[in-house]
Amino acid sequence: MDRVIVYPGSVPMDTDLLRSGVYAKEGIGRLSEMLFGQGAVSARGLVCTPSASGLSVTIGPGSIVAPGVVDATPFGGAGGGLAADPTLLACQYINPQLQTVAVSSTGATLTVFAVCSERDIDPAVLPFYNAANPTQTQAGVGNAGGNLPTCRTGSLSFVIGTSAPAAPSGGAVVALYTFTVAAGVSTLAGVVPTAGRVFWPTIPELATMTLLQAATTPMALASSSGSLTVPAWASRVELRAIGGGGGGSTSNAMTPADGSFSGSGGGAGGDAWGLYAVNPATGTLTLTIGAGGGQQETGGATVVSYGGATLLQAGGGAGGAFYSSQGSAGGDGGTASGGTIWNLTGGYGGDGQSGVGTFSGNGGNGPWGGGGRCGNIGGKDATAYGAGGGGAYSASANGTTSPGGAGYQGCVLYRFLP
Template sequence: MDRAIVYAGSIPMDTDFLKAGRYAKEGLGRFAEMVFGVNATAACGLSCSVSTTALEISIGVGSIVAPGVLDANPIGGAGAGLAADETVLSVQYLNSNVQTVTIPTSGIVCTIYAVCQESDIDFDVLPFYNSAQPSQTLAGVSNDGQALPTRRTGTMNFIAATTPPSGPAGGIVVPLYTLVVPSNVTSLAGVTAEAGQVFWPTIPELATMTLLKAVAAPPSIMLNGGTLVIPAWASRIELRAVGGGGGGSTSSASSADTGSFSGSGGGAGGDAWGVYSVDPASSNALEVTIGSAGGQQETGGTTLVSYGGVTLLQAAGGAPGSFYSSRGSSGGGGGAASGGTIWNLTGGWGGDGQNNAYSLSGYGADGPWGGGGRAGADGGMGATKFGAGGGGAYTVASENTVSSGGSGYQGCVMYRFLP
């Protein structure tokens, strides 16, 4: 770290003080690079509170460390000062007061951006040395009474937008939070602000049980497709994908002698499980697709997780129960699985329903946690747990009608981030 040197009896120059400030800024910036990494961005504080009465949020006090330059503009002046210095380093920006931000409209996915820049503030009319009359000072340069800035500070203001705003000269725009705002609402009641990757754990958090608790917490479950944002501390993710269960077969006869009497069960979705490397410093997030439940005589949907455009693992949905002839009904096959680093398990078969004069079980296949649908008179039972198949129907309430097969159950993704 550089430090200015002064000597007893020497006349202090304005650049001595300006250099001291510049050296301090560079020292702090280089230290921040040692902690977070070169070109890293980190935020601390800046809590986000949503309004329950308006489309507004409040951002609390806090700071951001982000890539910047020593001085985008000259500092000091009035015949001296220091020239601009475009040396790249980490720069600290502060938010000293709570700021309120208005969300532009409802029905959008909105990001809260911090627009960070340095500016010269605290203007004052300063006394200057008067060489003509040393006993009297000048009010400003050349006694013109002009106020000059006395402090250069790094600050931020906040913008809510669906696309990133343009960055200021010498500054940076940092995404902080994401909000999914429902259509036709007049407040943010019930809306959660999802923190972005810039909120790193603090050293006390890393030194205590906080991180250990996060790692040891039970896996989270995702029931709808979407995006998983990687926390700053994570380097791996544990994923388990289960495909949707297939639907059970219908019945359209009152007895095995008259036709398609006993429908078969749907197959279970595949099951893939693994651990994968992730990079919180990249802009990539994990994209999740959840396999849908197969309706009667429909195949369940495929569940998959991709990262950086590459599929990590996937689990196909179970096939439906179906009649292969007027008096023959075979259970649906289980969905395949691939990409798992721990296992790739094919889902179980649904039970056969009818073989000529014989009526069999027609039950839906169990998923990883059971829940296969039971075969049912006048309608198969729907599955009750992730990836399970629906039950087949047997008999009909009256001739020339159809009894519905039971629906399979949707797939899911279980996940847990790891250091």
């Protein structure tokens, strides 16, 4: 951090004081970049309270750290001062008191935007040195009595709309809250704003959260495709992906000698497990959950991607099938890739028929069991994530089809970590 040096007896310059302010701003800015990351935005306070009696919201006191520049315009003046400095820097902008902002439209989802800018304020008539008469001072430059601003402040104003306003020169626009206003209403009673991801926890909050998250958070279950938002406090995510189980094989004969009597079981889905780095500013995790396979069908693959790249993938188990009129081999287990802890191939489905000999064509068990049992005139469906369906044996009459059991869908287990 830079600091101004002065010496006894030297003539003080306006730039000595101006540079002290600039150096302080730069020091706070660089420290903010170390804490939040270069280009990051952080907000604190600025509580949004919708009006229960009209169409407006009140924004409370608070502050924002956002990208800006050292000085977009010359700092100081009246024959001296510092030139504008476009060096990029994390800057602090403050809202010292309540501000009420009107909502101009209804029937829309609106966003509260904070406009971060610097401006010169607090004008005053300043005394100036009179070289012609050192015993007297002049009122303003040239004794003209004119006002000059005495403070450069990083300030916040607020705009509500469906799109962001233009950013001021050297400043930024930050989305703080979103809320939906029904068409034709006259008040915002019942409206609940949703805070954006710029409201980071404080260091004491983060330290407490770190211990709690590391010690107590169990893995959560995702059983449908979608996305996961990375919390502001998270730096890692633990993921376990299970592929869908394969379906069991059908049968269409009454006895082994008649032909396709005993179907095989479907294979279980693959199992990939790992730990991965994440960044709250990068985006969301995308989950694709593999479906369970129908009779004699392969289960779907379960995939987790992040930032456009696949993190880990668990393939679906293969369906049981007859490879000949009197031969039915159990489905292979699904493969897995991308795991940093393990990549396990799913269990095989049980074989069914081999000539006139028959075996138990049960479905392969998933990580929590649940493989479908082979069944008379219909295999049993799997009952746990990633498990394979059971094969069918026998039929009500030769040539009729007894269905194989369905495989069970895959899933993703996850937990975010500090």
